Amino acid sequence: MNVEAPRGKTVVVQATDIRKRYGGVVALDGVSLTVEEGEVFGIIGPNGAGKSTLFDVLCGITKPTSGQIEVLGHDVGTMTPHLVARAGVARTFQRTAVFGEATVYDNLRYGRHASFTHSVAGRIVGSSVYRREQAAFHHKAEEVLALSGLSDDRARLGNVLAYGVQRRLAVAVALMSEPRVLFLDEPAAGMNGRETADFISLIETIAPGRTVVIVEHDMTVIKALCGRALVVVDGRPVVVDAPERVFKHAEVISAYLGAEDE
Ligand SMILES: Nc1ncnc2c1ncn2[C@@H]1O[C@H](COP(=O)(O)OP(=O)(O)O)[C@@H](O)[C@H]1O
Ligand SMILES: [Mg+2]
Numbered sequence: 720m721n722v723e724a725p726r727g728k729t730v731v732v733q734a735t736d737i738r739k740r741y742g743g744v745v746a747l748d749g750v751s752l753t754v755e756e757g758e759v760f761g762i763i764g765p766n767g768a769g770k771s772t773l774f775d776v777l778c779g780i781t782k783p784t785s786g787q788i789e790v791l792g793h794d795v796g797t798m799t800p801h802l803v804a805r806a807g808v809a810r811t812f813q814r815t816a817v818f819g820e821a822t823v824y825d826n827l828r829y830g831r832h833a834s835f836t837h838s839v840a841g842r843i844v845g846s847s848v849y850r851r852e853q854a855a856f857h858h859k860a861e862e863v864l865a866l867s868g869l870s871d872d873r874a875r876l877g878n879v880l881a882y883g884v885q886r887r888l889a890v891a892v893a894l895m896s897e898p899r900v901l902f903l904d905e906p907a908a909g910m911n912g913r914e915t916a917d918f919i920s921l922i923e924t925i926a927p928g929r930t931v932v933i934v935e936h937d938m939t940v941i942k943a944l945c946g947r948a949l950v951v952v953d954g955r956p957v958v959v960d961a962p963e964r965v966f967k968h969a970e971v972i973s974a975y976l977g978a979e980d981e
Contacts, residue, residue: 728755728756729755729756730753730754730755730756730789731754731755731756731758731790731791731899731900731930732752732753732754732760732777732788732789732790732900732930732932733752733753733754733787733788733789733790734750734751734752734753734773734776734777734786734787734788734789735751735786735787735788736749736750736751736785736786736787737749737750737751737773737776737783737785737786737787737788738783738784738785738786739769739772739776739781739783739784739954740784745954746769746772746954747769747772747773747776747783747954748769748953748954748955749786749955749956750769750773750786750949750951750954750955750956751956752949752956752959754930754932755930756930757927757928757929757930758930758931758946758947759922759926759930759931759933759944759945759946760930760931760932760933760945760946760947760948760949761932761933761934761935761941761944761945761947761948761949761962762774762932762933762934762935762948762949762951763934763935763936763938763941763948763949763950763951763962763965764936764950764951764952764974765936765952765974765975765977766936768951768952768953768954768974769951769953769954770904770905770934770936770951771813771904771905771934772954773934773951774810774813774902774904774932774934776788776796777790777795777902777932778790778795778800778803778808778810778902779795779796779798779799779800779802779803779808780800780810782796783796790803790806790808790900791806791807791808791899791900793806795808804896807896807897807898807899807900808898808899808900808901808902809830809893809894809896809898809900809901809902810893810901810902810903810904811886811889811890811892811893811902811903811904811906812889812904813904813905813908813934816889817877817880817885817888817889817892818877819876819877819878820876820877820878821876821877822873822874822875822876822877823864823869823872823873823874823875823877823880823888823891824860824864824873824874826877826888826891826892827856827860827863827864827891827892827895828856828895829892829895830891830892830893830894830895830896831856831859831895831896835852836848836852837849837852856895859895859897860895863891863894863895864891866891866894866921866924866925867887867888867890867891867894867921868887868917868921869884869887869888869891872884872888881914882909882910882914883910883911883913883914883917883918886906886907886910886914886918887917887918887921889906890903890906890921890922890925894925898929899929899930900929900930900931900932901925901929901930901931901932902931902932902934903922903931903932903933903934904934905934905935905936906918906922906933906935906940907919907935907937907939907940908935908936908937915939915940918940919939919940919943919944922940922944923944926944931944933945938962938966941962942962942963945962946961947959947960947961947962948960948961948962948965950965950968950971950974952970952971952974953974957970957971957974958970958971
C-alpha cells in the first residue's frame with residue numbers, strides 16, 4: 720500500500736515498509752505511513768494488531784527488523800530514545816507511567832530532563848546555566864499545569880490521582896519538552912465517558928502548532944480528533960482514510976467483528 724502525502728505539505732513522520740519480528744511472531748509486516756505537519760493522525764486496529772509495536776518503532780524505543788523511519792528528518796531507527804526526545808519528539812505509553820511517589824509538580828521535571836544541559840556541579844553551586852534552566856522549568860510548568868487543568872493538583876502525589884487525571888499528567892509531562900511531535904499510545908484506554916471527553920478537549924487545546932499521532936483501540940477519540948487514520952490488522956496496513964470512512968471497508972469490519980468474537 721502506498722500512502723503519499725499531498726504535495727506542498729511538510730512530512731513529519733515517514734515510515735517505509737516497517738517489519739518487526741519477535742522470534743516467530745510477525746508483529747509488523749510491511750507498514751508504511753506518512754504524517755504531515757500539523758496533522759492529528761490516528762492508528763487503529765483490534766487488540767494484538769501491532770499498534771503498540773508500531774508506536775514503539777515510530778518513536779525509537781524499539782528497532783524494527785527492517786524498514787526506515789524518519790521523524791522531523793531524523794533517522795529514528797539509528798537513534799537512542801534520548802536523542803529522539805531531544806529532536807522534539809515526546810510520547811505517552813499505553814500503561815500510565817507517572818511517578819506515584821512524586822508530586823504532580825515533580826513529575827513535570829521528568830519531562831524536562833532531555834533539555835537540561837547543566838552539570839551536577841552546576842546544580843550544587845547554583846551556576847547561571849542551572850538557574851536559567853530552573854526559571855525556564857518553573858515558567859513552563861505553570862503554563863502546562865494551567866493548560867492541562869492540573870493547577871490545583873500540583874502538590875498531590877501521583878498515586879492518589881484519579882485514573883483520568885493520571886493520564887492527563889502523562890500528557891502534561893510530555894508537553895514539558897515542548898515537543899513538535901507528540902505520540903500517544905491508547906491515551907483514553909480505561910477512561911469513563913467524562914474522562915474521555917475531558918481528554919479529547921485537552922488534545923484539541925494542545926494540538927495546534929504540533930503534529931500528533933494517536934494509537935487507539937477505541938474509535939471515539941479517533942473520530943473526535945483525527946483527520947486521517949491508518950487501520951492495522953495482523954501487522955499489515957489495511958487503509959488510510961478519514962475515521963468515518965475507514966469503517967466502510969470490508970476488511971476493517973471483519974477484523975473488528977472477528978476480534979469481538981474472541
Ligand atoms: N516484546 C514482545 N515479545 C514478543 N511478542 C510481542 C512483543 N510485543 C508484542 N508482541 C506480539 O506482537 C503482536 C502485536 O502486539 P502489539 O503491538 O502489542 O499489538 P496492539 O498494541 O495492537 O494490541 C502480538 O501478537 C503480541 O503478542
Ligand atoms: Mg497496544
